[in-house]
Amino acid sequence: MGERKQSADLSVEIATAIREAIIEGRLIVDERLPSEAELSEEFSVSRPTVREALKRLAAQNLIRTKRGASGGAFVNRLSFEEARGDLITTSTLLLSMNEVDFDTACEARFTLERACAPLSAERRSADHLATMRAEITRQGQAGLSDESFCASDVAFHRAFVDGAGNPVLSWQLAAAVEAIEPLMNMITYSQRDRTQVIALHTEIANAIERQDGLAADRALIRLSAYTQELARKAMELRKKR
Amino acid sequence: MGERKQSADLSVEIATAIREAIIEGRLIVDERLPSEAELSEEFSVSRPTVREALKRLAAQNLIRTKRGASGGAFVNRLSFEEARGDLITTSTLLLSMNEVDFDTACEARFTLERACAPLSAERRSADHLATMRAEITRQGQAGLSDESFCASDVAFHRAFVDGAGNPVLSWQLAAAVEAIEPLMNMITYSQRDRTQVIALHTEIANAIERQDGLAADRALIRLSAYTQELARKAMELRKKR
DNA sequence: TTTTTTTAAATGTCTGACAATTGAAAGATT
DNA sequence: AATCTTTCAATTGTCAGACATTTAAAAAAA
Numbered sequence: 001m002g003e004r005k006q007s008a009d010l011s012v013e014i015a016t017a018i019r020e021a022i023i024e025g026r027l028i029v030d031e032r033l034p035s036e037a038e039l040s041e042e043f044s045v046s047r048p049t050v051r052e053a054l055k056r057l058a059a060q061n062l063i064r065t066k067r068g069a070s071g072g073a074f075v076n077r078l079s080f081e082e083a084r085g086d087l088i089t090t091s092t093l094l095l096s097m098n099e100v101d102f103d104t105a106c107e108a109r110f111t112l113e114r115a116c117a118p119l120s121a122e123r124r125s126a127d128h129l130a131t132m133r134a135e136i137t138r139q140g141q142a143g144l145s146d147e148s149f150c151a152s153d154v155a156f157h158r159a160f161v162d163g164a165g166n167p168v169l170s171w172q173l174a175a176a177v178e179a180i181e182p183l184m185n186m187i188t189y190s191q192r193d194r195t196q197v198i199a200l201h202t203e204i205a206n207a208i209e210r211q212d213g214l215a216a217d218r219a220l221i222r223l224s225a226y227t228q229e230l231a232r233k234a235m236e237l238r239k240k241r
Numbered sequence: 242m243g244e245r246k247q248s249a250d251l252s253v254e255i256a257t258a259i260r261e262a263i264i265e266g267r268l269i270v271d272e273r274l275p276s277e278a279e280l281s282e283e284f285s286v287s288r289p290t291v292r293e294a295l296k297r298l299a300a301q302n303l304i305r306t307k308r309g310a311s312g313g314a315f316v317n318r319l320s321f322e323e324a325r326g327d328l329i330t331t332s333t334l335l336l337s338m339n340e341v342d343f344d345t346a347c348e349a350r351f352t353l354e355r356a357c358a359p360l361s362a363e364r365r366s367a368d369h370l371a372t373m374r375a376e377i378t379r380q381g382q383a384g385l386s387d388e389s390f391c392a393s394d395v396a397f398h399r400a401f402v403d404g405a406g407n408p409v410l411s412w413q414l415a416a417a418v419e420a421i422e423p424l425m426n427m428i429t430y431s432q433r434d435r436t437q438v439i440a441l442h443t444e445i446a447n448a449i450e451r452q453d454g455l456a457a458d459r460a461l462i463r464l465s466a467y468t469q470e471l472a473r474k475a476m477e478l479r480k481k482r
Numbered sequence: 483t484t485t486t487t488t489t490a491a492a493t494g495t496c497t498g499a500c501a502a503t504t505g506a507a508a509g510a511t512t
Numbered sequence: 513a514a515t516c517t518t519t520c521a522a523t524t525g526t527c528a529g530a531c532a533t534t535t536a537a538a539a540a541a542a
Contacts, residue, residue: 045526047528048525066534067535071536
């Protein structure tokens with residue numbers, strides 16, 4: 001593991017070397033890395049430098065550390081669940097820092113989500129359908145805050161995507177669906193808006209129930225159009241003030 | 242910025258506090274963070290601990306550091322290009338560490354890619370089309386290694402996706418298309434295989450040229466089926482040995 | 483045999499120092 | 513006055529050594 005490239009910070013070099021070892025399979029899941037003292041020997045650097053390198057890897061969920069005897073740094077099994085959070089954070093920041101307009105983000109989101117419709121319709125389980133129905137019910141409750149409405153909306157669509165039964169798809173769509181939530185929160189849903197959204201959600205759930213992918217797709221298209229219309233109105237309202 | 246949650250490693254707490262500040266917009270792009278010395282004062286920890294926290298953030302591309310007078314740590318503008326590499330790495334590791342079978346990964350990939358077909362057909366520029374044609378030409382060259390063929394395959398599909406003209410979609414699809422490349426490399430493309438793949442690529446390019454999204458979708462479906470068939474054959478061959 | 487104590491190994495944290503880099507200020511030169 | 517050179521101070525990068533804390537295993541005691 002000891003070779004390393006030149007002309008970068010030492011902690012970057014070391015982190016890169018170990019990362020490569022993990023990616024190339026020379027370090028396998030749950031394998032223990034040498035101790036910090038041993039690594040500092042191996043790379044001929046001080047322990048603080050090794051530690052900075054390990055923190056870089058820990059930030060990417062590539063390793064986990066445990067204290068005590070028989071502790072140390074271990075190669076972490078990257079789980080979809082773990083990676084999901086990071087992906088959402090990254091997506092959120094990408095959208096907010098690059099001034100991606102709502103239409104673009106919305107288009108990406110519904111384009112990807114619509115792609116799941118045929119699979120979800122074919123494979124949906126009773127469990128996913130029940131979640132979708134439950135969220136629709138929640139969305140109809142009086143006194144629900146806009147934030148809670150949005151959160152329920154996210155949960156609904158996540159159940160829809162999970163219904164496709166493909167963990168890779170679910171993982172990817174998490175970013176598309178959830179990262180856009182902060183953008184949606186700028187829409188303040190009136191009672192009438194909610195009724196419309198709930199109607200479309202119900203339409204989607206019904207289509208999924210009878211395994212009609214095309215109908216689900218059509219409902220998603222209309223939901224997409226309606227979402228963009230709401231956003232446009234919210235924008236105009238904001239401009240006036 | 243000084244408040245922090247309890248009962249975790251100090252460097253984690255500090256990294257989390259700063260990360261929150263960035264996400265919530267209290268620290269904006271290109272703003273300079275306090276110096277390490279000031280941060281260690283602010284959080285009442287030593288400088289090495291602050292540094293470990295900053296390395297965590299640097300590993301997530303949230304900050305960049307510069308030495309010297311008027312140096313320091315600055316909030317980094319997360320670019321799609323920067324984030325793409327990390328996303329591909331994460332996806333690759335997720336696939337390899339979670340024993341995702343080829344069919345699942347392949348299904349996710351083509352499901353997402355097919356979703357781009359209508360947009361790509363509608364918006365494709367001469368530039369994207371030229372890239373696709375160029376990659377097809379390269380794929381036909383004699384003596385091309387399997388690795389280079391795969392790389393060209395990736396470039397072709399990336400041009401296809403970029404043709405949709407939606408940076409968010411392009412970013413998301415990078416993971417789907419590129420992370421699966423290592424899996425595809427287990428297929429050793431015979432001359433006959435390549436001819437078939439090139440024919441389908443040509444079909445896709447032609448469909449995009451005449452802005453026929455449906456035809457592009459149909460060709461993608463057949464490419465998906467053919468890819469899975471090749472993988473199945475490669476699997477069987479591997480079993481026999 | 484079971485429970486308690488000790489011990490050693492490992493990460494987490496601190497202190498203090500020096501090296502390297504870099505922009506800006508001060509000074510020297512034309 | 514303008515320009516080049518030198519010095520300086522601020523900041524990150526690195527190092528050495530120490531102590532604190534946690535943890536599992538070994539040793540000792542019951």
